[in-house]
Amino acid sequence: MLIYTAKRILLAILVSLTVSALVFSLLYLSGDPATALAGERANEADILAIKAAYGFDQPVYVQYFKWLAGAVQGEFGNSVYFRLPVIDLITERLPVTMTLGVCAMAFALLLSIPLGVLAAMYPNSLIDRAALLLAVLGQALPSFWFALMLIVVFAYWFPILPASGSDSWEHFVLPTIVLGYYATPAFMRLTRTGLLDVLSSDYVRTARAKGLRPAKVLFKHALRNAIIPVVSLAAVQFGFMLTGSIIIETVFALHGAGFLAWESISRSDFPTVQAVLLLFSWFYIILTFLADLLNAWLNPRIRVA
Template sequence: MLGYVIKRLILGLLVMVAISAVVFGLTNSAADPAQAIAGEGASAADIEAIRVAYGFDRPIVERYGVWLSATLHGDLGTSYRQKRPVLDIVLERMPVTMTLGCLALTFAIVLSLPLGVLAALRPNSWIDRLCLGLALLGQAMPTFWFALLGIVVFSVNLEWLPASGSDTLLSYVLPSIALGYYGAPAMMRLTRAGMLDVLDADYIRTARAKGLRRPTIVLKHALRNAILPVVSIAAVQFGFMLGGSIVIETIFAMQGVGYLAWESISLSDLPVVQAIVLLTSALYVLLTLFADIVNAWLDPRIRLA
C-alpha cells in the first residue's frame, strides 16, 4: 500500500510541474505584464521602464524558474492591483468557495446514490426511466440557466431564499443546488451501472441463498463494490465544482475564489490568476490522489496490480 501511495504521489508532483509551466506560459503570453501594471494611460517609456524593473525583458524560461522557485517557498507574488501578497488574497476568499464546493458535492451525492441504487433495483421500470430522465435533464441543463431559474422562483417569486451574498447558510442553498445538480448525473449513472453488474455476481446470489435480508445485501455487499468508480468521479466532480464555481459565484455575487478569478482576469492581474489556477489544480491533483488511495483501500486488487 505504501509503495502504491508513493508512486501516485510522484505522478501527482510531475503533473503539478507540468501544470505550473503551462499556467505561467499562457498567462504571460495572453497579456503584457508591464502593461497590466502600468495601466491603460501609461506611456511607452513608462511601460518599458516597468518591464526592465520587474525583469519582464528577460527570457520567459528564466522568469519561470524564478517564479517556480518563489512558489515552492510559498511566495506566489504580489497583486498588481491590490499591492498585497497574492496568497493572502486567495486565502481570504477560499472559505466561501470551499463551503460552496462541499455543500454542492454533498447535495450531488445525496441525490445521486439513492437514485442510482433505486434505478438498479428496478431496471427498465418507470422508476428507472424517471431517474435516467432526471440525470439527463441535469446533464443537459446549463448551470447558469438553472441558477437563474432558481433565483426567479425561490428568491423573486416565493422570497424563500436570498438571491445573492454569502453571509448566511441560506445564501448557499441555491448556489449549492445549482452547482451540485450538474455533477449528480454522472455519479447516478455510475452507481446504477455498478449496481447492475454487482447484483448479478455469484457472491450476491450466495448471500441471497443464505437468507440475508435485502437491505444487508444491497448496502453491505453490493453497494461497497459498486461505489468504487463513484469515489473517483466524486473527487473529479469536486475539483470541477471548485474550478467551475466562477459562473455560480458571479451570478450569486459570492465573494469566493471563482469571483476573484473573474475580477483578476478582467483587470489583467496575472499573479492572482496564476495563483488561483495553480492552487485549484493542486487541490484537484490531491483529490484524485485521495480517491485512488480510497479505491485501493476498498479494493486490494488495485494496489496489488
C-alpha cells in the same frame, strides 16, 4: 498499500511541477507582460523600468524558479489590480468557494447515490423512470437558467431564501442546489449501471447463497464494488465544483475564488491569474490523489499497480 501511496505521491509531485511550468508560461503566451503592464502610452524607459521591477529582465528559467519557490511558500507576489498580496485575496475568497463546493458535492452524492441504488434495485419501475427524468432534466437545464428560476421561485415568489450574498448558511442553499444538481445525473446513472452490473454478478449470487440478508448483500457485497467508478468521477466533479463555479458565483453574487479568477483574467492581473490557476490545478491533483487512495481501499486489485 504503502508503496502504492508513495508512487501516487511521486506522480502527484511530477504532475504539479509540469502544471506549474505550464501556468508560468501562460504569462508569455499573450505577448510581453511588461509591455502589457506599462499600458499603451508608455515609452521604452517605462517598459525597461517595469521589466526591472518585476524581474522580467532575468532569464525565463530564473524567473520560473523564483516564482515556484515563492509559490510553494504561498508567496505569489502582489495583485497588479488590487495592489494587495495575491495570497490575501485568495485566502479571503477561498472559504466561500470551499463551502459551496463541499455543500454541492454532499448534496449531489446524497441525492444521486440513493436514487441510483433504488433505480438499480427496481429497474424499469416507476422510481427508475422518475430518476431517469431527473437525470435528463439535470443534463438539459443550463445552470444559469436553473439558478435564475430558483431565485424567481424561492426568493421572489416565495421569499424564503436570499437571492445573493454569502453572509449566512441560507445564502448557500440555492447555489448548492444548482451546482450540486448539475453533477447529480452522471453520479446517479453511474451508480445505477454499476450496481445493475454487480447485482447480476457471481459473487453477489454467492453472497445470497450464504443466506446473508438482502441489505447486507446490497451494501456490503454489491455497492462497494459498484461505487468504484463513482469515486473517480466524484473527484473530477469536485474539482470542477471548486473551480468551475464562476457562473454560479456570479449569478448569486458569491465572492469566491472562481469569481476572482474571472475578474483577474479580464483585468490582465497576471500574478493573481497564475496563483488561482496553480491553486485550482493543485485542487485537481490532490483530489485525484485522494480518489486513487480511496479506490485502492475499495478495490484491492489496484493496490499492487
